[in-house]
Amino acid sequence: MTMTLDPISQLDRLVASVLDSAPAPRTMPVDLYRDGDRxxxxxDIPGADPGSIDIDLDGSQLSIRAQRTAGNGEGLRWIARERGSGSYFRQFTLGEGVDLDRISATYDSGVLSVVIPVSERAKPRKITVESADQREAIDA
Structure with missing residues (x-):
């Protein structure tokens, strides 16, 4: 295996390693979309231990936490170490139109999927329009 030394990338890695060692949790990139009634x-939480993923709902506040531990081994001599470790955190405020009791989550291949159903009262519906003639006929 041939490795070339690039002083700029080495400096970038050094800065990243110093920043990565800070106790502040990392944010996780997310995609959010509506698919019908949900x-x-x-x-993305690649390499996170599924047992470390914690999803909390406090009122309308949805919080996601996860932990990724660094692979450490006795007698290892690291050539490159670019995969970060530490805690991940993301928080979302949910609107009133969701069914908080039916939220579900799965974790597969490094991706956490959270399904948030739309509440029945927030689903689109038809409103019947009555004419004044129909109303008078019913009242009589």
């Missing part, structure tokens, strides 16, 4: 959120 919202779907996909969050």
């Amino acid at each position: 919202y779907v959120l996909h969050a």
Whole structure:
């Protein structure tokens, strides 16, 4: 294996490693879309231990936390170490039109999927329009 030394990329890695060692949690990139009668959120958390993923709902506040631990081994001599470790955190405020009791989540291949159903009262519906003639006929 041939590796070339690039002083600029080495400096970038050094800065990144210093910033990565800070206790602040990382944010996770997400996609959020509406699919019919539900919202779907996909969050990238590659390498996270599924047991460390914690999803909390407090009122309308949805919080996602996860932990990724660094692979450490006895006697290893690292050549490159670019995959970060630490905690991940993301928070969302949910609107009134969702069914908070039916939120579900799965984790597969490094992607957390959260399904947030739309509540029945927020779904589109038809409103019947009555004419004044029909109303008078019913009242009589």
